[in-house]
Amino acid sequence: MIVDLNVKGKRAIVIGGGTEGVRKVRGLLGQGCKIIVISNRVNRFLSDQAALGKIELVKAKLCDAKILDNYSDDNVFLVLAATNDRELNRMIVEKGRSMGAFVYAADDPEVSDFSYASIVNIEGVMQVAISTSGKSPIMARKVRIRAERVLRRIIKKADIENAKLQEFARQAARPRIKTVGERKEFLYSLIKDKRIQNLIKEDRIEDAKSATLELLQKWERKSTK
Numbered sequence: 775m776i777v778d779l780n781v782k783g784k785r786a787i788v789i790g791g792g793t794e795g796v797r798k799v800r801g802l803l804g805q806g807c808k809i810i811v812i813s814n815r816v817n818r819f820l821s822d823q824a825a826l827g828k829i830e831l832v833k834a835k836l837c838d839a840k841i842l843d844n845y846s847d848d849n850v851f852l853v854l855a856a857t858n859d860r861e862l863n864r865m866i867v868e869k870g871r872s873m874g875a876f877v878y879a880a881d882d883p884e885v886s887d888f889s890y891a892s893i894v895n896i897e898g899v900m901q902v903a904i905s906t907s908g909k910s911p912i913m914a915r916k917v918r919i920r921a922e923r924v925l926r927r928i929i930k931k932a933d934i935e936n937a938k939l940q941e942f943a944r945q946a947a948r949p950r951i952k953t954v955g956e957r958k959e960f961l962y963s964l965i966k967d968k969r970i971q972n973l974i975k976e977d978r979i980e981d982a983k984s985a986t987l988e989l990l991q992k993w994e995r996k997s998t999k
């Protein structure tokens with residue numbers, strides 16, 4: 775089962791700042807969560823991110839997972855163990871779980887609450903995930919690279935802009951059109967609306983939003999009748 779985690783406003787702790795730890799941090803950056811990285815060795819990327827205030831960096835060599843007690847009041851949502859010490863990763867996972875967090879060990883899918891898929895991410899809006907259900911990360915990667923070429927052709931700029939406009943329209947419509955059925959019809963009508971689609975093609979996004987609000991007003995009148 776592939777799900778998309780919402781980490782906005784939550785806390786994530788990454789332990790181990792090597793290749794995998796950094797990959798995990800990269801995945802979390804820009805998602806609006808507070809990232810704490812604990813590691814005895816610290817590379818340039820991590821110190822730069824800390825200097826920019828993007829992450830909180832704790833330089834410490836751990837023998838066990840007791841350091842997590844420092845965060846027990848912080849409502850930790852995710853604990854990612856990415857050290858190259860299998861025993862330590864296990865201890866971290868157990869501790870994280872006892873704190874009520876979702877846990878992940880980079881070296882042990884069995885004890886992890888979730889795994890990572892190979893992701894094609896288009897403009898931070900559309901994501902396509904490829905997983906081999908734990909069988910072969912290399913094959914997931916290989917197919918992802920192939921899929922990326924095709925998907926970038928199929929998913930056009932207008933699709934991305936339509937997705938963004940739908941987000942705007944859904945928020946605007948929720949308090950103003952009463953039933954789910956009518957809201958659905960309204961949202962579909964935007965995709966078919968020639969004027970809106972032309973504005974999107976011409977990259978006139980603000981005008982497309984205004985046109986959406988005009989249409990919404992008409993629907994609202996119909997809906998309250």
Ligand SMILES: C[C@@]1(CC(=O)O)c2cc3[nH]c(cc4nc(cc5[nH]c(cc(n2)[C@H]1CCC(=O)O)[C@@](C)(CC(=O)O)[C@@H]5CCC(=O)O)C(CC(=O)O)=C4CCC(=O)O)c(CCC(=O)O)c3CC(=O)O
Pocket residue numbers: 879880881882883888889890891892893904905906907908909910911912914915918
């Ligand atoms: C189960 C899973 C859980 C998880 O960790 O998330 C997992 C586990 C492990 N990976 C290991 C190794 C490698 N992982 C990669 C690469 C990726 N691994 C990813 C996902 C997953 N890896 C999950 C299953 C996904 C699925 O089934 O499809 C990708 C797709 C996504 C991502 O991680 O972001 C990303 C490609 C991203 C991309 O490029 O698109 C490479 C290749 C390379 O680096 O070039 C190697 C070396 C080759 C090899 O070992 O196979 C090891 C052994 C470590 C060791 O031996 O010490 C374990 C632990 C174990 O299996 O026990």
Ligand SMILES: NC(=O)C1=CN([C@@H]2O[C@H](COP(=O)(O)OP(=O)(O)OC[C@H]3O[C@@H](n4cnc5c(N)ncnc54)[C@H](O)[C@@H]3O)[C@@H](O)[C@H]2O)C=CC1
Pocket residue numbers: 789790791792793794795812813814815816834835836837856857858859860862880881911
């Ligand atoms: N999930 C995946 O796709 C993959 C998982 N792995 C697994 O991920 C793990 C980490 O691999 P890499 O990042 O390549 O290793 P690495 O050697 O680059 O990084 C390990 C990091 O852990 C830190 N660390 C180690 N012991 C520590 C301690 N006692 N206290 C604090 N920090 C400590 C080190 O300072 C270092 O920053 C390995 O167990 C490996 O098997 C590796 C490749 C892919």
